[in-house]
Amino acid sequence: MLEAHHLGKSYRLGDNEVTALADVSLTFPRGSITTIVGRSGCGKTTLLRLLAGLEQPSSGELRRSEGGPQRIGVVFQEARLMPWLDVAGNVAFGLRRRLPPEAIAERSRAALDMVGLSAFAEAMPGQLSGGMAQRVAIARALVMEPDLLLLDEPFAALDAFTRRAMQNELIAIWQRKRPTIVFVTHDVEEAVLLGEHVLELERGRVVGHEPVALPFPRDPTTAEVNDHRRRILAKLTAPSPASAPLPEAAANAIAT
Amino acid sequence: MPRLSTLAVFLAALALWHLASNSGLVSTFLLPSPRTVFETLIELAGSGVLAKHTLVSLRRVVSGYLLAIAIAVPCAALFSLTPALRRLIEPLLEFLRQVPPLAMMPLLILWLGIGEAQKIGIIVLSCFFPIFLGVRGGIAAVDRKLIDVGTVCGFSRSEIMLRIVLPSALPAIVVGLRIGLGYSWRALVGAELIASSAGLGYMIVDAENLARTDIVLAGILVIGVLGLITDHLLRDLIQRKAPWLAGDLEMARA
Ligand SMILES: Nc1ncnc2c1ncn2[C@@H]1O[C@H](COP(=O)(O)OP(=O)(O)OP(=O)(O)O)[C@@H](O)[C@H]1O
Ligand SMILES: [Mg+2]
Numbered sequence: 001m002l003e004a005h006h007l008g009k010s011y012r013l014g015d016n017e018v019t020a021l022a023d024v025s026l027t028f029p030r031g032s033i034t035t036i037v038g039r040s041g042c043g044k045t046t047l048l049r050l051l052a053g054l055e056q057p058s059s060g061e062l063r064r065s066e067g068g069p070q071r072i073g074v075v076f077q078e079a080r081l082m083p084w085l086d087v088a089g090n091v092a093f094g095l096r097r098r099l100p101p102e103a104i105a106e107r108s109r110a111a112l113d114m115v116g117l118s119a120f121a122e123a124m125p126g127q128l129s130g131g132m133a134q135r136v137a138i139a140r141a142l143v144m145e146p147d148l149l150l151l152d153e154p155f156a157a158l159d160a161f162t163r164r165a166m167q168n169e170l171i172a173i174w175q176r177k178r179p180t181i182v183f184v185t186h187d188v189e190e191a192v193l194l195g196e197h198v199l200e201l202e203r204g205r206v207v208g209h210e211p212v213a214l215p216f217p218r219d220p221t222t223a224e225v226n227d228h229r230r231r232i233l234a235k236l237t238a239p240s241p242a243s244a245p246l247p248e249a250a251a252n253a254i255a256t
Numbered sequence: 257m258p259r260l261s262t263l264a265v266f267l268a269a270l271a272l273w274h275l276a277s278n279s280g281l282v283s284t285f286l287l288p289s290p291r292t293v294f295e296t297l298i299e300l301a302g303s304g305v306l307a308k309h310t311l312v313s314l315r316r317v318v319s320g321y322l323l324a325i326a327i328a329v330p331c332a333a334l335f336s337l338t339p340a341l342r343r344l345i346e347p348l349l350e351f352l353r354q355v356p357p358l359a360m361m362p363l364l365i366l367w368l369g370i371g372e373a374q375k376i377g378i379i380v381l382s383c384f385f386p387i388f389l390g391v392r393g394g395i396a397a398v399d400r401k402l403i404d405v406g407t408v409c410g411f412s413r414s415e416i417m418l419r420i421v422l423p424s425a426l427p428a429i430v431v432g433l434r435i436g437l438g439y440s441w442r443a444l445v446g447a448e449l450i451a452s453s454a455g456l457g458y459m460i461v462d463a464e465n466l467a468r469t470d471i472v473l474a475g476i477l478v479i480g481v482l483g484l485i486t487d488h489l490l491r492d493l494i495q496r497k498a499p500w501l502a503g504d505l506e507m508a509r510a
Pocket of ligand 2: 044045046077152
């Protein structure tokens with residue numbers, strides 16, 4: 001179980017203080033899959049970075065209630081491949097020498113297969129398209145067989161068909177290995193298709209929680225999926241009482 | 257292998273030289289013909305004089321260059337890892353960097369004499385900064401986003417250094433190494449011109465004193481060719497060991 005208690009994060013930007021995340025309390029049960037939606041700049045990446053331990057919270061705390069070290073897999077918003085390694089080398093990047101070389105090769109091959117890029121094992125990152133690079137980054141996270149998998153808009157660069165296939169693949173992996181998954185997206189439909197819980201984030205605050213109890217794999221054309229979508233969109237577009245007041249400058253601009 | 261067009265340009269320059277010295281416009285004393293220079297070159301090679309001076313110069317360049325690497329790389333790594341030290345010392349280094357190594361010659365001669373130590377000293381001074389700045393700049397420019405990848409994989413500091421920082425910094429390091437090599441040649445010949453009793457630079461001033469312009473030109477040719485060969489060897493090494501850097505190499509011309 002992963003718990004966030006009154007988590008807050010602010011950044012200094014020149015003389016200003018930008019609050020990226022304010023008072024977020026969440027629970028991610030072990031083996032659950034949670035999606036987080038929200039518009040650009042609402043703090044999704046910041047939340048994920050805190051969960052990954054890449055950033056320390058300005059206030060509040062994170063609690064991990066399982067014993068022993070945890071393997072974390074992260075898919076960043078950009079592919080972040082090492083330009084000096086070929087695709088196979090990038091996929092195996094996190095495995096290090098913990099495993100015998102044959103096991104590393106075997107697991108990397110399987111992961112590449114999963115993202116449909118077996119034929120590109122020897123390609124260099126510069127030779128890949130944006131979507132292919134992103135899939136290599138996904139394979140790099142999957143190959144670690146993480147207990148906690150954090151994904152930041154991982155499918156944003158993919159076409160509709162590849163995206164569908166990757167969504168199904170992710171669900172299949174989740175059902176097989178049961179990692180705890182936190183999946184960030186700005187696409188409400190994707191959030192409904194993948195999440196047991198959909199959290200809505202706005203201006204650094206969680207403004208809604210939508211449980212989705214439909215069986216997997218979900219069909220985007222069904223009425224139930226559509227209902228969830230409509231409810232989430234209504235919550236995200238309605239002026240939320242929890243959201244912070246407009247900055248003074250903006251409020252003045254509207255008044256004059 | 258040099259391309260055909262490259263070869264043609266060199267031949268054209270040679271032909272121009274030939275025409276200039278044969279036309280009678282320039283005295284053959286000031287500009288001996290290519291033929292005379294090549295004959296001199298063969299003569300110098302045959303008598304062993306050329307080999308002696310070349311070996312002396314090469315030995316100086318190699319030891320000075322390696323010594324500079326041995327000093328500059330750890331210095332740069334230390335500075336990159338300890339920002340406090342960097343802030344303290346870097347202004348002083350910036351000051352020293354503004355001083356042309358040849359301007360330090362009088363001091364070096366007083367401190368180190370006119371022997372090997374002074375020659376190697378001038379080489380170290382002149383190629384320290386390109387190498388140092390290459391390593392420093394390379395490490396400073398490493399993409400933080402790639403380091404994040406190592407952090408989430410649970411890498412230790414030294415693993416991040418070895419597996420992310422070093423390979424990322426390699427292009428800039430290689431550029432510094434290549435520029436440094438060029439500088440060390442130039443500084444050495446300069447030093448040998450001023451105070452020396454052997455080496456290619458010495459061979460040139462000695463010939464000037466004897467009014468042997470053909471030997472001066474022969475010396476210049478040898479220096480140019482040796483510079484090209486060492487640069488080529490370094491590039492070759494890089495192309496074999498780190499082929500993805502081939503593009504960055506072109507920046508390294510100074
Ligand atoms: N390192 C930083 N320094 C200063 N401000 C930052 C930093 N990182 C994020 N922010 C600010 O925090 C806020 C939230 O950013 P974040 O990257 O979490 O948004 P996001 O929801 O991921 O947006 P997107 O969908 O566009 O990726 C933004 O206002 C951003 O300017
Ligand atoms: Mg983001």
